[in-house]
Amino acid sequence: MANSALDQADRLRPVEIRSLQLGGTRATADRLRRPAEIRSLQLGGTRVTYVPDGDVRLRPRAMFPDTTHDVWAGRPEYLDASGHLVASIGALLVERGDRALLIDAGFGPQTLPAAPTGPRGVIRGGALLENLATLGRRPEEIEAIAFTHLHPDHTGWARHPAPGGARPPFAHADYLVSEPEWSRTGSPAGQDLAEEVAGMAHRVRPVVDGQEIFPGVRVRISAGHTAGHAEYVIASGGQRLIAFGDALHSPVQVEHPAWSSSFDHDPVGAAHHRRRLLAELAEPGTIAFGNHFADVVFGSVRPDVGGPAWHPLDV
Template sequence: MVANSALAQDDRLRRPAGIRSVRLGDTKVSFVPDGAVQGRPRAWLPDTTDDTWAAHPEYLDASGYLVASIGGLLVEHGDRALLIDAGFGPRSLPADPATPNGTLYGGALLDSLAELGRRPEDIEAVAFTHLHPDHIGWAVHPAPGAGRLAFAHADHLVPAPEWAARDLPEAAGGLSEETAAAPAPRVRTVADGQEIFPGVRVRITAGHTAGHTEYVITGGGRRLIAFGDSLHSPIQVDHPEWSCVYDHDPVGAADHRRRLVAELAAPGTIGFGVHFADVVFGRVRWGGDGPAWQPLDA
């Protein structure tokens, strides 16, 4: 039974996540799939070696890539709904040897919302962990055939330091003038510690980008930390010193990851990793025979 369970979990590490939900008292949180991206393992995590991945083939798909989900987190409280991050949008990019990525695609987020019983108009606000393309997609790319942005009616909540850095060169994490112009009329900046929705607070962490932000959601005596791109792969839970190639400040990101992993091991604490393949909700458990990241429903 243990062996079969381990094999099932290994399979989940190699595929993008489907819809998954967790209850926090009166609040329901759900992963809203949009697509996925493949990562070249040594390019994504430059401190790893060939020996690392030879020892951990369970993290790699049949083509030898890390698999990362792309999507958003739907937070529902009563009739109200908040979306954290907006996926990559209705587009795709082929594998490019000049980048750390394999195939990258989005497009499913609105259908996923519909499966969860929500229309775009039901979303009162979209909050962003940061402004990378795989997190702002549906906020800047019109819905196919609609000629308009799906969430044009909603407030766009952006951490103040992240919005202030939007004019940086794109290579440094900034936005093109055209991309920044799309959400600008709806942007409302938010501050560290601010409650933006019942039980949802902003926690600015920086590291990955200048204003990278996590969202701490509490309810039913538990808390969930939606940690955005503080962690890109479950293997980093065991090795928080390994920064991602996309981290703006690798040293600062690693320092924060160490604190975050320790916090995720606290009682009553759940983590949400938007890029964590099909193990997006989990807890940190030390001292076992396997990895420290334990899927919530394993």
């Protein structure tokens, strides 16, 4: 698409997107207990789509160490039949004209049983390529993958070969990693991480805070979950979407920003950032994307009784 056409598309009025009351209906409450489906929305000339890869089941008290049994007994809408939090795993497809970017790359074609201790239950991936095909996108059309951080549930298809192949399906693409996140792979503390992502190194292009990596998409460093964790701000059509990665893992943290997860590198710093982030997400014209937010990945933060609350979008 020519630049003039893109500019014209970017001036289109934002699509009115309805929000749902969290837990307000049986259908909405059910979405908190299942992995996310393909969901899309249009921001001016930019289309963003959640592309599922799999999911992970999480033990809630181990995931959020500051919680108690009584807390979760009072919030049953967040737990599946086995008492686990359901967290989606996938990627955000950003399309503008013929160009396409992925934010994160799922877990890849693998399933792991529940860990004997700690927060992680069964984790599985493998659906990303099939869901991209459903959306009419081939892996070779993705020009870059922008990572929020380098945990394995975000780097999967960037490291694992495609079924029947010898190389990852996105081996042609640039791998965009925040400079501090990539730098830590060279530190003694990042030894295990360096070994895990060693096969990605020749594709990695470090990016810095504020850098535009795709039309209308800028990176910002938001350390807390990891030392170099990144968020991506997508601006188009008079709206913006903030893909906040693992700054939050569950909508329940919108109500309780002090609850840091057991996966956070710096729990105190992560909680401090969450409070600032939630204030920003409550600003007009702001949509949020939570990669792990069950089947409520797109939403907004609005005042509610007792404080801010997550309002999933009806998309």
